[in-house]
Amino acid sequence: MSEPQIVWLRRDLRLADNPALYAAAKLGPVIAVYVLDDARAKDHAYGGASRWWLHHSLDSLGKSFAQRHARIVLRKGDTVEELLKIAKETGAKTIHANRHYEPWWRNAQKALGEKHDLQLYDGNYLHSIGSVKTGSGGQYKIYTPFSRAVRAQFPPRDMVPEPETLSSPDNWPDSDALEDWNLLPTRPDWAGGMRKFWEVGEAAAHEQLGWWEDHVDDYDDARNLPSRDKVSRLSPHLHFGEISPVQIWHHFKAKRSDGWRTYESELIWRDYAQNTIAQFPLYARGNYREDFDRIKWRDPASDEGTARDLKAWQKGQTGYPIVDAGMRQLWQTGWMHNRVRMIAASFLIKHLLIDWRRGEQWFWDTLVDADYGSNATNWQWVAGTGVDSNMFVRIMAPLSQSEKFDAASYIRTYVPELADLDEPYIHDPEEFGRLPKGYPAKIIGHRAARERALAAYRAMKGE
Structure with a gap:
């Protein structure tokens, strides 16, 4: 059997249009790994609501993997240490991951890449962050010219399909049980309203995209009216990577309405925010001015x-x-x-x-x-x-x-x-x-x- 390939999952909890997963699946058996690493993020470890979503998203993706006779390995601890342990246990010489720009993930990518072969891909944004440059070759700081430059570089990359097959390694490394992470609230259980409001997972994201197709043309006028609620509600699906902005863009690329144009600006703002923290990693902790x-x-x-x-x-x-x-x-x-x-x-x-x-x-x-x-x-x-x-x-x-x-x-x-x-x-x-x-x-x-x-x-x- 060919050499196993580790896929390091973070905010890319989907099968389709997942460049890291797609590349790994073409090379050999896939060992998908998610590490819960609160210490690395410090004061930006996932909060209570995000932990609730994470539990259900991992559960949903785990079931999708299981249908393909694969699984997600769950570990808790230091990300770099756990990935290196799994690489040693399985003999995997390469780790694949989609780039992330939060400062703790950039540090982890750097540390891991110094110790192991780490292949990074662009999977979570319309364009590779940092690739949209000013005329002088610098980075944009202001949204409006950034937005114009992003649009000038459209279309974004092509979507990659879901892997045709996910082959399994000869031996699976040990995995935590998702329930043992205690991501869900119990005493008290304050998540009743969220359970009624949301469906979580890749399939739910695409179902919501289908709903949005019928309403996006109204977005320009209706987005400011909370009583009408004509907004996509795709933001948590995008955040956890259950759907990618590239998938959304290609889904609507034939649209010419003002509503789509305005919503496209929201997707570009999402890229702009990552471009900002790539330049100013501590942006959430201090005034720029x-x-x-x-x-x-x-x-x-x-x-x-x-x-x-x-x-x-x-x-x-x-x-x-x-x-x-x-x-x-x-x-x-x-x-x-x-x-x-x-x-x-x-x-x-x-x-x-x-x-x-x-x-x-x-x-x-x-x-x-x-x-x-x-x-x-x-x-x-x-x-x-x-x-x-x-x-x-x-x-x-x-x-x-x-x-x-x-x-x-x-x-x-x-x-x-x-x-x-x-x-x-x-x-x-x-x-x-x-x-x-x-x-x-x-x-x-x-x-x-x-x-x-x-x-x-x-x-x-x-x-």
């Missing part, structure tokens, strides 16, 4: 009032219905509508004057699509601290945003205390004197919050 290191954020660790405000935001008890609906949707489903994500993020940063990194960490723990690059890039964009970002002084007015984007039905779904209110009262029940029992008053007024944020900004600037 160093002058923001001087801003006087309110600190929940040292001030009880700020701690209460942070908890109110986390639990959806701010007195701002659209913010509360978004935060409760996040807690129940592990996901939040994109327009509402921006409103909720802006509220934490500018209304509550709390460091964006507190929000990044909360989203990291509660989002099923928590992505190191996208999460950090989005938070720094809203905060005005990023390499490409909105201005800090542009402060969203959540109450008018709620009415503008017709969020009434969305609010009724996730804030049942307000379900009996008609428009326009539901957007700002306190203002209209219709605050129902059990729903809080605003923790701060919009005008007072705006003035406080602008004062902090002026002080940072030394004005």
